[in-house]
Amino acid sequence: MISYPDRIFTVLGLQIIFAAALPTTAAAEAQAWQTIKPRSITFVAVQAGAPFEGRFEQFEALIQFSPDALEESRFQVGIDLASVETDYEDRDEILRGAEFFDVKAERLAVYEAVSFADLGGNKFRADGQLSLNGRRLPVVLAFTFVPAEEQRNQYILRGHAEFNRLDFGIGLGDWADEKWISHTVEVHFSLQLTRID
Amino acid sequence: MSQDCQELIAIRKLKNTAERYGIVSQAFHWLIVVLIIVQYQMGRIAEDLPLGFDKLVLMSRHKSLGMTILGLALLRLLWRLANKSPGSPPGLHRALQGLGRTTHVALYGLLLALPITGWLASSYANSPVSWWGWFTVPDLVMPDKENFERLSELHQLLTRFLIVVVTLHAAAALVHHFYFKDDVLRRMLPGWPGLRK
Numbered sequence A: 001m002i003s004y005p006d007r008i009f010t011v012l013g014l015q016i017i018f019a020a021a022l023p024t025t026a027a028a029e030a031q032a033w034q035t036i037k038p039r040s041i042t043f044v045a046v047q048a049g050a051p052f053e054g055r056f057e058q059f060e061a062l063i064q065f066s067p068d069a070l071e072e073s074r075f076q077v078g079i080d081l082a083s084v085e086t087d088y089e090d091r092d093e094i095l096r097g098a099e100f101f102d103v104k105a106e107r108l109a110v111y112e113a114v115s116f117a118d119l120g121g122n123k124f125r126a127d128g129q130l131s132l133n134g135r136r137l138p139v140v141l142a143f144t145f146v147p148a149e150e151q152r153n154q155y156i157l158r159g160h161a162e163f164n165r166l167d168f169g170i171g172l173g174d175w176a177d178e179k180w181i182s183h184t185v186e187v188h189f190s191l192q193l194t195r196i197d
Numbered sequence B: 001m002s003q004d005c006q007e008l009i010a011i012r013k014l015k016n017t018a019e020r021y022g023i024v025s026q027a028f029h030w031l032i033v034v035l036i037i038v039q040y041q042m043g044r045i046a047e048d049l050p051l052g053f054d055k056l057v058l059m060s061r062h063k064s065l066g067m068t069i070l071g072l073a074l075l076r077l078l079w080r081l082a083n084k085s086p087g088s089p090p091g092l093h094r095a096l097q098g099l100g101r102t103t104h105v106a107l108y109g110l111l112l113a114l115p116i117t118g119w120l121a122s123s124y125a126n127s128p129v130s131w132w133g134w135f136t137v138p139d140l141v142m143p144d145k146e147n148f149e150r151l152s153e154l155h156q157l158l159t160r161f162l163i164v165v166v167t168l169h170a171a172a173a174l175v176h177h178f179y180f181k182d183d184v185l186r187r188m189l190p191g192w193p194g195l196r197k
C-alpha cells in the first residue's frame, strides 16, 4: 500500500491539503506521481478571427495513475486563474477581471477525475468535472501516458480538453459574441511525471 | 470614332502620361487617402477607449484595414514601377523638385512602415492579425512584451510623422494650384480633360 504524502497544495498559498482528500486505501494499486518540469497547461482561443495561445503559470496536479489500475486512478488539478499569461498585459487584465475569470471572487479552478477508460495504444480518456467560475460541469480529457525518453522512471502525461466558455459564464454580455471570441476553448497540458514512493 | 479607337483611349487613360496621372494612379492615390484618414481616426479613438470589448472590436478593424492599406500600397508601388510618374512641372526650382521627390518617398515609406510596425507590434503582443475574419495573417516575430512597447511607440511616432509629411504634401499641392497656378493638383484629379483630345 502506498500512502500519498501530505503534499500541501500551495498554488494560492491557500494550503489546501489535497492529500487528505485522497482515499489512500482504495487507491492502493495506482501509482502516485509528482509533476516536474517541463510541465505546462496552455489554452487556445480565437480572438477576432485569429487564434492565440495562453498559459497558466501556477498550477498543481496530483496524479494517481496506472494503466492497469484505472479503477483506482485519480486526477486532481488546481489552477491559479490569476496566473494567466497571454503575453499581452491588456488581455491578461481583462481575463482576470469580472467579465472573465473574476479572480477577485474565486481564483482557483479545479479539475477532478476518478473515471478513466483505456482507448488502446497508450491513449486514455478521463471523465471528470471542472469547477470554474463557480460552476461545476463534466469535462472530458483525452490523453496519452508514455515513458519519457531517456528518463526510464519518468512518464509524460499529455492531452487536451475542450469546453464552451459560456457554460462556465466566461465572457458574457458583449463578449459572448462568437464572432469576436470563440465559444470553444481548447486546453492542452503536458506534464512530466516522476514516481512518489 | 471607331469602337477600337475608343477602347484604345480608355486603356490609355488608365496609364500615366508625361503630363498627368492615369486613372489607376489616381484611384490608388485617393482611395488610400480616404482609407488613411479612417485608419488614423480609428487608431486614435481605439487608443483612447478604456480596456474592453469596444476597444477589441475597433482595434481589430484597425488591423484589418491597416493590412488592406499595406496590400494596396504594395500594388501601388508595383504599378508605379511599371508606370513612370509625370515629371516636375517645367520651370520648377530644383530645390522644390527635390523636396517634392523626398516627400513622395517619405509618403511611400510611411505607407509601408506604418502597417509593418503595427503588424510587428501585434505579433509581439501575441495577438495575431485576422484579415476581416477571413484568414489569419502569419505572425512576424515571437511574443515579447518589451519589444511590443517599443514597436507600439514607434508606430505611434510614425503616425505623428505622417501628419507632418501629409500636411506639407497637401499644402504643396495647394500652393502649386493657387500660387504657381500649374497643373500639379489637376493632374492628380479625375476628369481633367487633358487626355480627351
Ligand code: HEM
Pocket: B036, B039, B040, B041, B042, B043, B044, B047, B062, B063, B064, B065, B066, B067, B069, B070, B110, B111, B114, B115, B116, B117, B118, B119, B120, B121, B122, B129, B152, B153, B155, B156, B159
Ligand atoms: C497606414 C496604416 C496605419 C495607420 C495610419 C495607423 C495609425 C494608428 C494610430 C493613429 C494609432 C493610435 C496611436 C496613438 O495615438 O496612440 C494606432 C495604434 C495602433 N495600431 Fe495602427 N495604423 C496603421 C496600421 C496598423 C496595422 C496594419 C496594424 C496591425 C496589424 C496596426 C496596429 C496598431 C496597434 C496595435 C495600435 C495600438 C498601439 C498601442 O497599443 O499603443 N496599425 N495606429
Ligand code: HEM
Pocket: B029, B032, B033, B036, B037, B080, B085, B086, B100, B104, B107, B108, B111, B166, B169, B170, B171, B173, B174, B184, B185, B186, B187, B188
Ligand atoms: C494620406 C494622405 C496622402 C498620401 C499618403 C499621399 C501620397 C502621395 C504620393 C505617394 C504621391 C506620389 C505619387 C507618385 O508620383 O508616385 C502623391 C502625389 C500627389 N498627391 Fe498625395 N497623398 C496624400 C494626400 C494628398 C492630399 C490631401 C492632396 C491634395 C490636397 C494630395 C495631392 C497630391 C498631388 C497633387 C500629387 C501629384 C504630385 C505630382 O504630380 O508630383 N495628396 N501623393
